[in-house]
Amino acid sequence: MNNNGKIGVFDSGIGGVTVLKEIVKILPNEDYIYYSDSKNNPYGDKTDTEIIKICDFIVKDLLDKECKIIVIACNTASARAVDYLRKKYKNINFIAIEPAYKMVHDYSFENPTLIMATKGTIESEKFNLLFHKYDNHKTYLLPCVGLADIIEKEDEKALEKYLEEYLEPYKGKVKDVVLGCTHYPLIKEQIQNVLGKVEFFEGSNRLAVHLKEVLEKENLLNKQKEKGSIKFIDSSNSELKEERFFKILNNYL
């Protein structure tokens, strides 16, 4: 591994852009490869074996493309596959996103909270350990089956219907919402349209700070003075995805 290597970032689609934008703000001089696995989206309802196989394939590809570190910008993949990946690729650091429930514990413990995530994340052992450690006993868990898929497909009508049906019961009941899937920060406005004003919690900024610390510690920071590059790969070769990805990223930056 050397300093000139790239930072590999992957998700089951374009949702991980909500993580990448925080990283780029903190580490602008790095070169990035973003892998959007839209061919296999959604991950949320897949088995461990399926997710591990998919992630293993992506990691191999990113390492072949000279990535020095891998960011798993998908809560479901982190929850289900990171232990396997860390055991298999011992020389590589994996930085994995997880639902920002510790943040609720640290900054907003008294508030009734809703955790939105995929079924795969909510049913995982990793998430359950986190949840029971920081449980404020005022938290609802909402497995949002199919939501990442709707966001990925940009289906505004289906989105509105989905949120009305699944979020309406929590209206007035919760003050905090943990966005436990990296696609969900893209629909904050639509969530507030149903729930009213709520405080959002997401882990991407914390992850970016941690990534920088790890690169510093491992002496892997890119020393180049100019701004780095961002290469986008989509597993179903969708040019539309690439366009949407950069549009969202540039809006954030």
Ligand code: DGL
């Ligand atoms: N962005 C992924 C996550 O954070 C979406 C999972 C899916 O594809 O269902 O969990």
